[in-house]
Amino acid sequence: MSQLTQNFKWYEKFTAFIVSTSETAFDNLGYQVASKPWWTIGLCWLFVFSSALGFLKFHQEKNPFKLWVPSKSEFSINTQWLFNKFENAYRTEGFILVADDVLTPEVLLTVAEIDQKIKSVITSEGITFKEVCFKIPEIDIDINLLFKSRNSKNGNDSFFDPSVYFNSATYCKLVESFSQECLQRSILELWNFDIEKIKQLSKKEIINKLNSNKNDFLFGNFKNYTELLGNIETNEVGEIVSAKALHIFYMLHVNFSAIDIDTFGNTAGTADWASEDGLKWENEFLKLMESISKNLTSSKIYYESARSFGDISNGTMFQDIGILITGIFVMVLYVQLVISKFNWVEARILLGALGLVPVGMSFIVACGLCSLMGVSYGPVHTSLPFLLMGLGVDDMFVMMASWDDLPSHVKRLPLEKRIGHMLKHAGVSITVTTFTDVVAFLIGSSTILPCLETFCLYAAAGVFMTFVFMVTFFTACFTLDQKRLENIRNGVLPCIKYNHYEKNECSQQRLSYQIFQFVYLKFFFTLPGKILVIIVTLCCFGYSIRSTLDLQQKFDPNWFIPDNTYLGKYLEQKKKYYPLLGNEGAYFMGALNYTHEMHNIKTVVDTLRNYSSIIKINSWVDPFYNFVKHHFKKDVYEDDLTDFEFNNFLSKFLFSPQNAKFQANFGFAAPLECGIPVSQIKWSSVNFWFKRFSGSAEYLPVMHQLTDMANQANYTTGDRISIVWSKMFATWITDELIDIEVMRNLQLALLSVMVCTVLLIANLQMCCWILLCTLLTIIDVCGFMQNWDVSIDMVACIGLELAIGLCVDYSTHIGHTFLTTEGSSREQRSLKTVCTIGSAVLYGGFSFFIGVSMLGTSTAYSFQVFFKIFVLVLIFGLFHGVVLLPVLLCWFGPKPYTTHHEIPQTIEDSK
Numbered sequence: 001m002s003q004l005t006q007n008f009k010w011y012e013k014f015t016a017f018i019v020s021t022s023e024t025a026f027d028n029l030g031y032q033v034a035s036k037p038w039w040t041i042g043l044c045w046l047f048v049f050s051s052a053l054g055f056l057k058f059h060q061e062k063n064p065f066k067l068w069v070p071s072k073s074e075f076s077i078n079t080q081w082l083f084n085k086f087e088n089a090y091r092t093e094g095f096i097l098v099a100d101d102v103l104t105p106e107v108l109l110t111v112a113e114i115d116q117k118i119k120s121v122i123t124s125e126g127i128t129f130k131e132v133c134f135k136i137p138e139i140d141i142d143i144n145l146l147f148k149s150r151n152s153k154n155g156n157d158s159f160f161d162p163s164v165y166f167n168s169a170t171y172c173k174l175v176e177s178f179s180q181e182c183l184q185r186s187i188l189e190l191w192n193f194d195i196e197k198i199k200q201l202s203k204k205e206i207i208n209k210l211n212s213n214k215n216d217f218l219f220g221n222f223k224n225y226t227e228l229l230g231n232i233e234t235n236e237v238g239e240i241v242s243a244k245a246l247h248i249f250y251m252l253h254v255n256f257s258a259i260d261i262d263t264f265g266n267t268a269g270t271a272d273w274a275s276e277d278g279l280k281w282e283n284e285f286l287k288l289m290e291s292i293s294k295n296l297t298s299s300k301i302y303y304e305s306a307r308s309f310g311d312i313s314n315g316t317m318f319q320d321i322g323i324l325i326t327g328i329f330v331m332v333l334y335v336q337l338v339i340s341k342f343n344w345v346e347a348r349i350l351l352g353a354l355g356l357v358p359v360g361m362s363f364i365v366a367c368g369l370c371s372l373m374g375v376s377y378g379p380v381h382t383s384l385p386f387l388l389m390g391l392g393v394d395d396m397f398v399m400m401a402s403w404d405d406l407p408s409h410v411k412r413l414p415l416e417k418r419i420g421h422m423l424k425h426a427g428v429s430i431t432v433t434t435f436t437d438v439v440a441f442l443i444g445s446s447t448i449l450p451c452l453e454t455f456c457l458y459a460a461a462g463v464f465m466t467f468v469f470m471v472t473f474f475t476a477c478f479t480l481d482q483k484r485l486e487n488i489r490n491g492v493l494p495c496i497k498y499n500h501y502e503k504n505e506c507s508q509q510r511l512s513y514q515i516f517q518f519v520y521l522k523f524f525f526t527l528p529g530k531i532l533v534i535i536v537t538l539c540c541f542g543y544s545i546r547s548t549l550d551l552q553q554k555f556d557p558n559w560f561i562p563d564n565t566y567l568g569k570y571l572e573q574k575k576k577y578y579p580l581l582g583n584e585g586a587y588f589m590g591a592l593n594y595t596h597e598m599h600n601i602k603t604v605v606d607t608l609r610n611y612s613s614i615i616k617i618n619s620w621v622d623p624f625y626n627f628v629k630h631h632f633k634k635d636v637y638e639d640d641l642t643d644f645e646f647n648n649f650l651s652k653f654l655f656s657p658q659n660a661k662f663q664a665n666f667g668f669a670a671p672l673e674c675g676i677p678v679s680q681i682k683w684s685s686v687n688f689w690f691k692r693f694s695g696s697a698e699y700l701p702v703m704h705q706l707t708d709m710a711n712q713a714n715y716t717t718g719d720r721i722s723i724v725w726s727k728m729f730a731t732w733i734t735d736e737l738i739d740i741e742v743m744r745n746l747q748l749a750l751l752s753v754m755v756c757t758v759l760l761i762a763n764l765q766m767c768c769w770i771l772l773c774t775l776l777t778i779i780d781v782c783g784f785m786q787n788w789d790v791s792i793d794m795v796a797c798i799g800l801e802l803a804i805g806l807c808v809d810y811s812t813h814i815g816h817t818f819l820t821t822e823g824s825s826r827e828q829r830s831l832k833t834v835c836t837i838g839s840a841v842l843y844g845g846f847s848f849f850i851g852v853s854m855l856g857t858s859t860a861y862s863f864q865v866f867f868k869i870f871v872l873v874l875i876f877g878l879f880h881g882v883v884l885l886p887v888l889l890c891w892f893g894p895k896p897y898t899t900h901h902e903i904p905q906t907i908e909d910s911k
Contacts (some may be wrong), residue, residue: 034419054368091306133182230577346490358469394844401840410588544783590721610799799869
């Protein structure tokens with residue numbers, strides 16, 4: 001027992017040291033700032049301008065893989081390997097034409113005319129489609145007849161392969177004579193894009209041609225025309241007779257080695273790799289398609305470009321900045337109403353405007369300092385001003401409330417000492433909230449998600465600098481404005497001085513104080529009121545616990561695309577008419593000894609083919625086996641081939657008419673040449689397509705199964721590289737990690753709340769009450785998020801990070817003020833607390849709500865999520881901080897600081 005008493009005395013000494021040291025420090029700071037306000041303002045701006053030099057090293061990260069995917073993840077390592085190996089690829093443009101029946105002469109003629117217009121697109125720089133398209137060897141489709149023969153055994157068409165039966169020199173001359181044409185996937189290929197032929201077609205001829213050429217393989221061009229049709233109708237023998245939709249694709253060339261994503265990416269970090277010329281051509285393509293879509297009458301057209309997702313997601317993220325600015329302007333007006341009184345002298349117009357300047361100063365300094373340290377700026381960092389604005393306004397109201405509630409004997413002191421007394425309480429209060437927020441964000445920066453890591457670093461710097469500028473720059477501005485007021489100068493035009501000015505009686509009424517006193521005495525602090533507050537708290541908590549358990553971790557990149565955009569409409573039609581086909585993926589092998597690994601390769605590809613999640617696979621492995629077995633009587637899986645034999649067979653295979661399409665699935669040490677055995681294989685791939693997944697519960701297990709399959713491949717030669725890769729893995733990996741990161745960051749943030757309040761408030765009981773209020777707020781926010789159709793994703797994670805920074809402030813201000821307030825009972829101290837600081841907290845919360853309320857009208861997904869989370873934070877944060885906590889303090893509140901020697905206030909003194 002004596003040991004416990006001794007420990008308690010030690011903690012009392014620690015409390016006394018913290019309270020006296022912090023109050024003395026802020027008293028001195030306030031006095032010094034008030035003594036030299038202009039010097040303070042000048043030094044603040046000098047620091048801002050000095051920090052802005054850091055912008056010389058400013059870097060905005062635009063690479064999506066460096067923003068959203070952990071840098072040390074297997075996917076990032078595999079992606080880097082692919083970028084190092086790959087040089088050329090293509091990106092897709094396309095449109096869907098919808099009609100009652102697209103297989104009619106009228107519709108095909110319309111498609112042919114659109115096709116001609118697209119191929120005639122020229123940019124202002126003179127860039128044409130042929131200059132940017134992805135080219136392949138192409139021959140007239142009618143030459144198929146030269147290579148087809150009848151198989152008398154089963155009556156089926158078999159393919160006469162000239163690459164095997166012709167002399168190599170003769171055949172290669174034929175191959176070299178083929179022109180390089182732009183790669184497309186279009187039903188018009190059946191008529192060689194000849195518009196004159198298409199004009200002469202009948203419905204019957206179209207159907208016959210389509211049914212006799214469903215699948216053609218010709219020099220790299222895989223023509224499966226049925227895949228281009230949507231809502232197909234067939235007759236009793238399975239022949240196609242009509243379709244409701246027709247999909248057309250155009251491929252543009254991409255040279256990865258010549259692309260700088262920092263130059264051609266977008267600020268949202270959602271752009272794909274593309275050349276400058278390609279992007280310019282795509283822009284003209286979109287203009288053309290917009291014009292065509294407006295003028296079509298008999299059918300409807302929906303279109304997209306490879307740049308569409310990046311453009312629209314980037315645009316929607318920033319398109320509503322005007323709405324946000326409007327909200328900030330309204331908030332500025334609201335601040336004027338709160339801090340001003342309704343007379344010309346006490347109207348603090350200039351001070352209200354200057355109160356938001358520290359937010360901008362802090363943002364500049366944070367960006368400058370972080371840039372100087374090499375921390376990149378990301379797309380979600382644009383939400384940081386929301387947090388700084390909320391904290392800055394809140395700090396301003398706390399300082400103003402402390403000024404209004406100075407004891408009567410202090411109000412007779414010189415202005416410099418009065419300013420010191422104002423910061424003596426307000427400075428300590430906002431220090432607790434600031435330090436807690438900064439520590440929470442610094443802990444959050446330990447996340448493995450790159451964009452969230454850098455955001456937390458920027459937030460920590462911004463929050464700290466907001467605090468610094470509020471206690472220095474704003475205090476100096478307040479000092480100057482107070483001098484103006486005491487010199488009886490006009491609040492709008494300070495040059496006007498009044499010699500005899502009497503304040504009107506209405507402007508001297510402290511309505512907020514009277515309202516708080518009435519509401520709490522007559523309702524919240526009555527026994528039924530207290531019981532009702534506890535019941536409401538428990539009901540919300542219970543409901544939120546159940547809802548939080550149902551909170552889903554789910555994300556779809558298409559949420560960033562508003563439904564009313566051209567891409568949103570295209571995606572809707574694609575889902576409607578082509579519901580099965582999902583995202584593309586590929587299985588990659590490295591520099592193996594393919595001559596000896598074919599059996600192992602077959603095992604892996606067969607496993608891949610057996611996955612139910614994969615609905616289409618385009619593999620060269622079995623076709624190569626069949627090609628060699630049929631033409632050369634060799635078994636590439638079992639026979640002991642020499643490297644020369646294997647390479648020679650592979651060369652013939654890749655230049656055969658049926659299999660030339662697989663050239664894109666190989667990378668060689670030397671360029672591929674007809675008639676010459678292939679050089680060393682650097683990599684090869686097998687393409688496949690996933691089915692369409694409904695959510696993370698389906699696609700995450702598939703991703704892990706495929707990754708494990710690749711890692712377990714039993715290769716024994718070469719570099720043994722074996723990976724499964726899909727562009728969507730970037731989103732899926734983030735989707736998988738985000739719920740873990742959210743829970744981790746919330747838990748660490750709550751821990752930091754407890755530690756920081758113990759150190760700075762120095763009252764263990766009060767720290768527990770503050771932690772309880774913060775925990776209840778976060779749980780209620782998460783629970784009601786689930787009922788407001790908000791799931792856990794990157795945007796929600798950022799919103800919840802901001803939520804902690806906001807909700808901690810409300811209960812901390814109340815708790816700290818309660819500890820500095822003396823009275824005859826806990827209830828009297830609680831009443832003084834809410835009457836003095838409660839109005840400032842409520843004003844701060846409401847002003848922040850005004851600032852972000854305009855986000856609710858935005859169509860941007862990120863703004864919608866932020867709006868919902870901020871509204872929930874304000875509702876539950878203010879309820880737990882301004883209502884629940886004072887009620888709890890009426891029953892269980894701790895004693896005031898034992899060494900707090902301020903003259904006791906009374907309600908009469910503060911009127």
